[in-house]
Amino acid sequence: MKKLFYIKLLASLCILIPFSGNSQISNDKIQQIVLSKRLIGKKIIFGKWTETRGTETHLTYLGRVKTNEGKTYKIMNSTWIWGLSRRSTNRILIFNGENQYLGNYTVGVDTDLPTKLINKILIFQNTNLHCNKNIVSKISLKNGLPKEFFKECTNGYGDIYKFN
Template sequence: MIKRTILIKIFFILVIMGVSELGYAQVNNENIRLEVLRKNVVDKEFIFGKWDDKGGTETSLTYLGILKTDKGRTYKIMNYIWTWGMSCRSTSRILVFNAKNHYLGNYYTITASNLPKKIEDGILIFENKSPECNKKIISKISFKNGLPKEIFKRCNSDYGDSFTFDGKN
């Protein structure tokens, strides 16, 4: 019985240590996002932290540029990939900021291959990188009417992936 109690305590200590590490990485993200936005360098990947096969965390940020609505509202778009853990797990999102660099929310994209490639002529451009998708299909998303509630990235003529906007409360 004593061994079981000790094992349970050790387990909870390890869980708390792991959660606090994840919490630290998430808090730091706000500062590095602002740093990338202030640099105002389009299409350059900035990497913060270091992931390796022993673990750690790494955040990759790529500022794609500005999208404007017909009513003059400005959105700054950034690709975000956060890699963590010994199994190299990652989270990919399209981050959206306003003209004053305030975070508005994100589109969760499931995989990094679903992130947009660039902004061209005021349009968000998605290319198909997955082997099961038609490489000739390019999805183009306009923000001219405002922030889309959902983005659909076509994979082939029959299906694709949808990403819903998750706004900051």
């Protein structure tokens, strides 16, 4: 019985270990590259997704905000594309003034990511086909990071995103 268990364990490891090298590129390194470039609004792509393997990360630096209390935050959109069906994980990444990662807001789809950061306000333009294009959600960061915020899609409906 023990021998069968060890054979199955070894077989599982032989299958999984070759794929471990194809995981997402080191997030910290590529995020720091984008932060150091300070190219506001420019999407930078790392990796290459294909149907058979690989992942792809899209990072867009939106800029920095200095709150009324003097704290500095740097804001970056992140879309990680992975899996056979081209799934994505979308986040609004938050860093402090020294480029240290503080946390994120996980959003459902890339069309829910903010499009701009202007005068301490995150701007969310509805680009999703099912949302009202005339609605623009604005989240003020002048008093710091909200624990959660609401992004409207249409007729008062939308999603609440929480800071993690």
